[in-house]
Amino acid sequence: MSHRLRPARLRRTRLLLSALAFAFVLVAGAVAPTAASAVQASARTGVDDFAFDSIEVEYWLVRGEDDRSNLYVTETIVASFPEIDQNHGIVRKLPRVLSGIDLGTRVEGVTDADGRAIPAWSTDTDDEWIYIHTAGDEFVHGEQTYVISYSMSDVVLRYQDTAADEFYWDVTGLDHAQPMGRVAAIVNVAGDAAGGLLDDHSFCYQGPHGSTERCGIDGPSASGLWPAPVREWAADVGVQDAVSEAVQFVTAAVGLGPRENVTVAIGFEQGTFAAASPAHASAWWQWVLPGIALLAGFGGLAFALVMRRLLRRNPDRSPVIAQYSPPARESVTMSAGILDLPGRALAAHAAELAVRGAIEIRASAGRARPDDFELVLIGRDGLGVDDRAAVGALFGYKARPGATTRLGTFAKQPPKRAVVYVRGIAKRVRQGGYREAAPRWPVRVVAAAGVAGFASALLTSFVFPEASVRDAVPAGLGHVVWVVAIVSGLFAAVGTPLLVKLPKTVLTAAGGECVTYLHGIRAYLRLAEEERLAAAQALHTADLVSSGRRSFGQAVGGPGADVVNLYERLLPYAVLFGMQREWLDVIRAAAPAGAATGDTPLFEAIRADSLTNASYAVGVLAAAPVARGSSGGAGEGADGWSSDGGSSGDGYSGGGGGDGGFGGE
Numbered sequence: 001m002s003h004r005l006r007p008a009r010l011r012r013t014r015l016l017l018s019a020l021a022f023a024f025v026l027v028a029g030a031v032a033p034t035a036a037s038a039v040q041a042s043a044r045t046g047v048d049d050f051a052f053d054s055i056e057v058e059y060w061l062v063r064g065e066d067d068r069s070n071l072y073v074t075e076t077i078v079a080s081f082p083e084i085d086q087n088h089g090i091v092r093k094l095p096r097v098l099s100g101i102d103l104g105t106r107v108e109g110v111t112d113a114d115g116r117a118i119p120a121w122s123t124d125t126d127d128e129w130i131y132i133h134t135a136g137d138e139f140v141h142g143e144q145t146y147v148i149s150y151s152m153s154d155v156v157l158r159y160q161d162t163a164a165d166e167f168y169w170d171v172t173g174l175d176h177a178q179p180m181g182r183v184a185a186i187v188n189v190a191g192d193a194a195g196g197l198l199d200d201h202s203f204c205y206q207g208p209h210g211s212t213e214r215c216g217i218d219g220p221s222a223s224g225l226w227p228a229p230v231r232e233w234a235a236d237v238g239v240q241d242a243v244s245e246a247v248q249f250v251t252a253a254v255g256l257g258p259r260e261n262v263t264v265a266i267g268f269e270q271g272t273f274a275a276a277s278p279a280h281a282s283a284w285w286q287w288v289l290p291g292i293a294l295l296a297g298f299g300g301l302a303f304a305l306v307m308r309r310l311l312r313r314n315p316d317r318s319p320v321i322a323q324y325s326p327p328a329r330e331s332v333t334m335s336a337g338i339l340d341l342p343g344r345a346l347a348a349h350a351a352e353l354a355v356r357g358a359i360e361i362r363a364s365a366g367r368a369r370p371d372d373f374e375l376v377l378i379g380r381d382g383l384g385v386d387d388r389a390a391v392g393a394l395f396g397y398k399a400r401p402g403a404t405t406r407l408g409t410f411a412k413q414p415p416k417r418a419v420v421y422v423r424g425i426a427k428r429v430r431q432g433g434y435r436e437a438a439p440r441w442p443v444r445v446v447a448a449a450g451v452a453g454f455a456s457a458l459l460t461s462f463v464f465p466e467a468s469v470r471d472a473v474p475a476g477l478g479h480v481v482w483v484v485a486i487v488s489g490l491f492a493a494v495g496t497p498l499l500v501k502l503p504k505t506v507l508t509a510a511g512g513e514c515v516t517y518l519h520g521i522r523a524y525l526r527l528a529e530e531e532r533l534a535a536a537q538a539l540h541t542a543d544l545v546s547s548g549r550r551s552f553g554q555a556v557g558g559p560g561a562d563v564v565n566l567y568e569r570l571l572p573y574a575v576l577f578g579m580q581r582e583w584l585d586v587i588r589a590a591a592p593a594g595a596a597t598g599d600t601p602l603f604e605a606i607r608a609d610s611l612t613n614a615s616y617a618v619g620v621l622a623a624a625p626v627a628r629g630s631s632g633g634a635g636e637g638a639d640g641w642s643s644d645g646g647s648s649g650d651g652y653s654g655g656g657g658g659d660g661g662f663g664g665e
Helices: 007-043 228-236 284-312 332-338 342-356 385-395 407-412 416-431 441-462 478-499 509-526 529-536 539-545 563-569 571-576 580-590 600-607 610-623
Strands: 051-063 069-081 090-095 106-111 122-125 129-133 142-153 157-159 164-170 180-189 197-207 217-222 247-256 261-268 359-363 373-377 404-406 435-437 505-507 661-664
Touching: 051 228, 069 090, 069 228, 069 661, 090 142, 106 129, 180 261, 197 217, 197 247, 247 261, 284 441, 284 478, 332 342, 332 385, 332 416, 332 509, 332 571, 342 359, 342 385, 342 416, 342 571, 342 600, 342 610, 359 600, 373 385, 373 407, 373 600, 385 404, 385 416, 404 407, 407 610, 416 435, 416 505, 416 610, 441 478, 505 509, 509 571, 563 571, 563 580, 571 580, 580 600, 600 610
Parallel strands: 051 180
Antiparallel strands: 051 069, 069 142, 090 129, 090 661, 106 142, 122 129, 157 164, 164 261, 180 247, 197 261, 217 247, 359 373, 373 404, 435 505
């Protein structure tokens, strides 16, 4: 027999899947800005659909006037374009300002491999970037070489975590959709600055953002003759003899993918340069939004779980003692309401009515589905108030003996009377003094966490850049924290309300005593056979295990009492606690050889979960909100720079200055 989700669980599962799908769409939209280039690299066509065979970058770093760091850069870029008419050239993006520091970026020239100026090159700028365009009117095909020269200042920063001045620099940047065959970098340091180099403080990192994969770096070794344009530039910034005792570092990486980068980190003694400290990305205000999102998600879930447990606690502290008889005053329907299990009430009460002979269950066909069972009303004599309410929910309040109800039809289209019956349980339990309304402030706290989480997740996604979190945490974890903050905020708005339902009512002292007794029945249902029989043989019920049978209503300990009959009396509570299958095995095992053990169709209906499925179907509708003003009759029952340096070996790719990117046009 296949096991299928009960209707209520199926509905909750569908709701949860829908909520997760909604959250996924929002997260995908949030993460898209950082993942766009990676997607483009594999699927994008157009002007960015080409590759870089090699990029060789040479840096000349000097200490100029006022001990400021100055940098001259020459990039030799070899691009391989398709033979179709697609590209006119490339675009190189260079930073102007990083972490609030004006780099004074100036483009010195753009030439081809032979040193001839490319006449069509041009630049445009915005507040943070300079874009160098090499495109002319003609399309370019095959291998093309571009040599770009530019200069910057204040490129060495002072990092407190490494106690050093550092040249911590991204060679290619991460913003490129093209693979790069070979990336090489040479860093030349002028003689006056080279004296401040720290031993064993030069490192190279490669890969996507956050990667700590090392690449080899050689040096310091003697630097060669500097080109004339570089010497002229050095003189202009106040360095007359830059070449003397200059040193160089050399590094290279092969086979970089889209959005992958090479970063070099070279450390100097503090004071070698008039170095500023980078604006620390972990300033408190940068953590406000992601912090709210994280707190709303994780804190809101923890709060909801704790409050649910507290609101569900039993105020009665009496020890649980195994009980083998139903409560004297509370019906199984009232017991379901006191336990806050209204969805199981109808199944449990139908089982009780069947055991007592008030209704009969008839079976046909395979006896595995609700459609295979039919309920028949036998009579109403001797029924209590809750019994008559259950009969009315099953057959109609004016039904006469012989009335029938198909369980399959009942489960698929629960009648309104059954929904009203289940919705009324909570009201009857409150009127009986077993439960009272729960405080509303925990619900308001969860709702406030959801609103705050949703708002902060959206703002973190679309208003504040990933870098505000990325650079505020240790290398490699920034992107993870950023995404987790967004997911956490969305979960606070969608996941927590769906997964953690705070109870609407709490137990009173009387309700707590009843719950303790019901837990005693559950403990008895779980006992081993020997323990169960010993618990059943109290002094006034010593003849309970004699042979023969008696009717359900016969007094306990009367003539002909039978242990099987006792076990059948507890069958409705086994249904209430979801233990009906195991309890049926107990009933059959306890029956004398050849003795009848009750109505077989009843047992088969219970074992096939037909009664419980029908009951849950009613519970789903009963739990649905009732529109205000509805006449449903249910009443009240409706119911940048890295913040840390890299010259100590703890850096990562993409953590330095330089940054920028490449593209086609």
